[in-house]
Amino acid sequence: QFFKYESVSLSCEVQGNSAGWRLKRNTFSGGSSDCGGNWGKPQGSSCTVSLIPSDSGVYWCESGSGEHSNAVNITVHDGAVILESPALPVTEGDYVTLRCRYQGTPSDHTAHFYKDGSLIRTETTGEMTIPAVSKSDEGLYKWDLPPPSHPTHPPLLPPPTPPLPPPPSLPPPSPPLSSSLCLSLGWWLPSPSL
Known part of the structure; x- marks a missing residue:
């Protein structure tokens, strides 16, 4: 998952000889095409x-x-927030990490995690882990970034002379930024042995 305007370099690396290999893609908007046609900048066996x-x-x-x-899925988000997760659905017992990404901030930031609308954790790393996921962990997960803090009152100054117009009021606090995903478990039965 990537943010809009992020730059990514994809390479076709084959053991022995990468010559003759080219990067292709299939998108909803443009169908199947090669790097350098109407997208990407080819550089040897790579494409930026x-x-x-x-x-x-x-x-x-x-x-x-x-x-x-093998193919890789690339998703580009138009918004400023992403909640990264493993490929869904996950299997019972899997180790799961949910990672909050907010465009333009360091990766280690405080994030509030919610499950089905209730706050379950506040993490200062921007990540939440579930060591062994179980059926009780199923649900809609969301995170938000606390809004920046504003002072509640402007600093007190002696009254000016001559009188000046009143100072502008402080802007309202910014709403929190958030993103969500639905975590579901996949259930597979082992094949009967012959």
């Missing part, structure tokens, strides 16, 4: 993309003979 939301899609490497790599 300054991302916008329409760049969201599936990316993979392909050889001239039709061989291809």
Whole structure:
């Protein structure tokens, strides 16, 4: 997951020889195409993309003979906040980390985590971990970034002479920024042995 205007470099690296491999993508807006056509800047076996939301899609490497790599999903967010999670659904017992990202701030910031509307944790690292996820952890998770603090009153100064117009009032506090996701568990039964 990436923010709008982040730059990413994707490489096609093959053991032995990367020559002849090219980066391709399939997006909702543009179908399948190669790097350098109408998107990305090719540099050898790499492609650099300054991302916008329409760049969201599936990316993979392909050889001239039709061989291809595993695909990766890239999602570009137009907003300023992202709640990162593992691929969903998760399996019971999995170690899960939910990570808050807010564009333009360091990765270690205070975040309030909510589950189904109730505050469950405040973390100063911007991350929340669930060591062994269980059915009781299912739900809608949300985080918010506390708004910046403003002084409640302007500093007290002696009255000026001659009188000046009253000072402007302080701006209202900024609303918190937030993002959410629904965490669900996948249940798979082992195949019967033959």
